Amino acid sequence: MTAHQLNAIEVSALDKWYGSFHVLKTIDLRVAAGERIVVCGPSGSGKSTLIRCINRLEEHQRGSICVNGIMLGDSVKNLDAIRREVGMVFQHFNLFPHLTVKENCALPQILSRGRRRREAEDMARHFLEKVRIPEQADKYPGQLSGGQQQRVAIARALCMTPKIMLFDEPTSALDPEMVKEVLDTMVTLAEEGMTMIVVTHEMGFARRVADRVVFMEDGQVKEVNTPAAFFDAPAQESTKRFLANIM
Numbered sequence: 001m002t003a004h005q006l007n008a009i010e011v012s013a014l015d016k017w018y019g020s021f022h023v024l025k026t027i028d029l030r031v032a033a034g035e036r037i038v039v040c041g042p043s044g045s046g047k048s049t050l051i052r053c054i055n056r057l058e059e060h061q062r063g064s065i066c067v068n069g070i071m072l073g074d075s076v077k078n079l080d081a082i083r084r085e086v087g088m089v090f091q092h093f094n095l096f097p098h099l100t101v102k103e104n105c106a107l108p109q110i111l112s113r114g115r116r117r118r119e120a121e122d123m124a125r126h127f128l129e130k131v132r133i134p135e136q137a138d139k140y141p142g143q144l145s146g147g148q149q150q151r152v153a154i155a156r157a158l159c160m161t162p163k164i165m166l167f168d169e170p171t172s173a174l175d176p177e178m179v180k181e182v183l184d185t186m187v188t189l190a191e192e193g194m195t196m197i198v199v200t201h202e203m204g205f206a207r208r209v210a211d212r213v214v215f216m217e218d219g220q221v222k223e224v225n226t227p228a229a230f231f232d233a234p235a236q237e238s239t240k241r242f243l244a245n246i247m
């Protein structure tokens with residue numbers, strides 16, 4: 001990587017309040033293109049809020065967020081541009097229950113990318129194969145297992161050809177036997193060079209995939225470290241407490 005390579009994400013001195021509640025406190029985070037970041041920390045520490053700010057599902061009040069060189073400001077034009085760069089996968093899948101799997105993947109491309117149906121369906125087929133559930137294309141989400149639904153959600157996001165993927169606890173609503181199939185999909189994506197921010201407590205995944213682990217507590221980034229150092233020699237007392245609780 002060259003020193004002057006553009007960062008995929010630059011979060012600088014970010015502050016956010018929900019009403020009077022200071023939820024994000026002067027967050028700084030830079031993510032290089034192709035880098036994989038795992039974010040962990042106790043419930044309520046602001047992890048979801050942080051990644052939701054990055055694609056403007058939440059608004060921040062102070063500081064700046066820059067995604068692939070596009071400044072996330074007041075302009076709706078930039079908002080559209082950033083949503084093109086960034087795909088998101090949620091804990092609860094958020095699929096459209098009344099649309100088939102194929103249509104879940106195709107319709108957003110037609111509506112917000114202006115793709116023709118034929119092209120959108122080809123993309124849907126391609127990415128459903130990639131997450132290894134092409135045979136589920138004509139079913140409805142309710143007919144699928146949780147793990148399959150989450151893989152549809154990943155395929156749907158990939159159909160929009162994002163350069164960055166954000167995952168918010170993608171496996172925490174799944175039965176244990178389905179966690180691996182979703183993590184395997186994410187590992188493949190990582191190996192192909194996708195820039196990723198993954199909020200997860202799956203520490204095996206973090207060790208295997210993450211370039212850096214970001215630990216959040218009380219709205220602050222308390223530690224940023226390599227997975228090896230983070231797990232085996234955490235720098236902060238709060239990190240040690242957190243790890244003692246989850247392992």
Ligand code: ADP
Pocket residue numbers: 018021023041042043044045046047048049050
């Ligand atoms: P995490 O994802 O780390 O569990 P969140 O970002 O979801 O944390 O939430 C951080 C804090 O902000 C929590 O105390 C939560 O209750 C609060 N919070 C989250 N969303 C809202 C909201 N829309 N309005 C008010 N408070 C919120």
Ligand code: MG
Pocket residue numbers: 047048049168169
């Ligand atoms: Mg959360």
